[in-house]
Amino acid sequence: ETGVTQSPTHLIKTRGQQVTLRCSSQSGHNTVSWYQQALGQGPQFIFQYYREEENGRGNFPPRFSGLQFPNYSSELNVNALELDDSALYLCAYHARRGVDTQYFGPGTRLTVL
């Protein structure tokens, strides 16, 4: 399919805990974006990484942070989890920098109790 993988598939955490979600692409594309999709909503942009640097951020608090590694895989970290953080977290690799087409991974479904 898209060659984008995410782990874990599902995760259950409690309020106040921290979580790390992972994303990688077989294709070696160097730009990755993360999105949060709450139930019944469209995905919302969290941030984007290009060549290991954050390259733009949506309206999310600093407890949402990320990393991109030299192999272009990426992590999303969320500290001090809140109930409203329960959502599907999607990463997407850009076909190439400056091109708007993005290919999504299958997502990680996070439940915060």
Added chain:
Amino acid sequence: RKEVEQDPGPFNVPEGATVAFNCTYSNSASQSFFWYRQDCRKEPKLLMSVYSSGNEDGRFTAQLNRASQYISLLIRDSKLSDSATYLCVVTLGGGGATNKLIFGTGTLLAVQP
């Protein structure tokens, strides 16, 4: 006002019907336009890009009206397999974080046998 607005539906149609989805966007600087399809509990998948000249892919036709800031998707001869949520997406283009995808909330289509 939301950046991208869609009728959430659901649209319940019989097999073989023609169905049309509409979407409006608020930022006149938007440059790229897409329809994504999302199956239940899956990731969004690119259905088609949308151009001012209109474009067609089999049973699917997309249209963009920049003056009215309006995007449409027409599905002819609906199949059971078309049942999904259809997400209207725009970007500001220009590379970097400005090519984040801005999603509508999606329109749910249920094709009935």
